[in-house]
Amino acid sequence: SSKREGMFATHKSYMLSHHSLAEGGSLLVVNVHAINFVRAHQFSQEIELIKEEILEHKGPLIVAGDFNVWSRQRRLSLLQFCRSVGLRQAIMVDPHHVKTYRQHPLDFIFYRDLTLQETLAIDTSNVSDHNPLYARFRL
Numbered sequence: 001s002s003k004r005e006g007m008f009a010t011h012k013s014y015m016l017s018h019h020s021l022a023e024g025g026s027l028l029v030v031n032v033h034a035i036n037f038v039r040a041h042q043f044s045q046e047i048e049l050i051k052e053e054i055l056e057h058k059g060p061l062i063v064a065g066d067f068n069v070w071s072r073q074r075r076l077s078l079l080q081f082c083r084s085v086g087l088r089q090a091i092m093v094d095p096h097h098v099k100t101y102r103q104h105p106l107d108f109i110f111y112r113d114l115t116l117q118e119t120l121a122i123d124t125s126n127v128s129d130h131n132p133l134y135a136r137f138r139l
Contacts, residue, residue, distance in 0.1 A: 014050055014065070021139070025059045032065035040073040047081045054085045060113040060139065063087060066130055067108055070101040078108075086112045090119050090135045097121035097131045109135045 019027040030050060054061065069075040082089070087110035092098055098105045098121045107130055109119070114137040122132045 016053055021060075023139075026057075027060045027062070028054070028057045030054065030061070030063040030065075032063060032067060040071065040077065043068070043074050044077045047077055051081055051085060060111075060137075061085075061087070062109065062111050062114070062135075062137070064107075064109040064133065064135075066106055068106055070104045070106065072104075075104060082110055088112065088116075090116050090133075092119045092121045092133065095121060097123045098133065099130050106130065107133055109133050111135070111137060114139060 013033055015031045017029045017031075019029065021027060030053070032050065050063070054063070067074075067078055069078050081087075090109040090111055095105070098107055100106060116135060117138055118134075118136040120134040122134060124131050
């Protein structure tokens with residue numbers, strides 16, 4: 001992130017990885033740890049940086065991670081981002097293990113040009129403040 005989180009003065013990150021497909025092209029996977037403890041406008045600016053990277057990719061795409069959307073305004077920014085790049089949300093079959101703050105889920109998996117086959121939120125409460133989200137896709 002270009003900004004630092006106010007409370008801890010840390011930067012946050014996103015990682016892009018391209019995976020070659022046998023039939024040509026590539027799958028882009030974006031792992032996100034979105035900036036927290038900043039104004040919604042700064043959060044939206046960081047999401048726009050990810051959008052710029054994604055718009056250049058043609059083909060299947062997975063965007064997942066901790067988006068820190070603990071407010072209505074942040075959630076709307078995230079949903080607008082998803083619409084703008086054609087992403088669908090992978091809905092967890094049993095979402096009670098998805099971590100929330102103020103009744104807002106924090107972690108998500110979004111995808112494009114793939115068929116969702118299975119989802120699962122795994123309870124690891126004794127290991128982390130977030131639980132892993134699992135999704136299986138088919139091209």
